[in-house]
Amino acid sequence: DFRPDDVHDEYQKTADWLRSQTKHRPQVAIICGSGLGMLADALKCQDSFAYSDIPGFPQSTVQGHAGRLVFGELKGKTCVCMQGRFHMYEGHSLCKTTFPVRVFKLLGVKTLIVTNAAGSLADGLQPGDIMIIKDHVNFPGLVGLNPLSGPNDDKFGPRFPAMSDCYNKDLRCLAMEIAKQMGVASLVQEGVYAMVGGPNFESIAEAKLLHQLGVDAVGMSTAPEVVVATHCGLRVFGLSLITNKVVKSYEDSDSVNHEGVLEVGRLRSQTVQQLVTELISRMDINNNSTNNTV
């Protein structure tokens, strides 16, 4: 039988193991999207662990996701960075895809930064642009595929958490200000991210539907991590690197592929890294969210 206390123990065991292996006590966690693993390179005094060595951790199976957890210092703040995330389409349960988020909470993390590669539906978003995530549409969640399904673990958060302000407004404003100061404001705008299950990319009819619904960018990750983070009171900042236009016309002969997605990640790696580094450097580390009990 499913017993919440036992499940809580699993997160705690992993957190305890990590604490025994590193002196770093992270305040900020970063999840690297496809092709964005270089975000960890900026960390100083690194301690890194292959996922295969971490008790309870799932394994990364997707190219462009190294499968390593890296701890280190960044501009006076202690960070932990997932070089490789877990996706539902890899066959992981949603509980497993979001497992690290609760481990981060137990490690003392207050702020989660999620990044991803995404295809754009909005006409104003071009490959290479950065979309600051203002909100999401969690398609799997809408039909009941939700990491919070099952008995609620009150130690982490409430049964019915609000999702109306899950992407922190202050951090969004700060990121925009930083983009202006970096001289890259023309590449950065806010938008709505939608998560679909994948692993196939969108059909044209699906792309048209998403566009009509007001979705700006689409990918196969992020929303479950943000739901779990918000449930346990973490402050969240999210960004999508736009790696391709989603084909939404039968006349268009373009076609998306994962290699192309990774290539745009490489091309924009420096800008994304600089933006995230500056954001971490300038963010107020004290998070006022209170809906957590861990």
Ligand SMILES: O=P(O)(O)O[C@H]1O[C@H](CO)[C@@H](O)[C@H]1O
């Ligand atoms: O969301 P991330 O992990 O950045 O990866 C995105 O890129 C992959 C497809 O190229 C999919 O996994 C999609 O979700």
Ligand SMILES: Nc1nc2[nH]cnc2c(=O)[nH]1
């Ligand atoms: N679903 C989806 N995921 C992506 N990840 C990167 N590009 C895309 C895309 O066009 N569609």
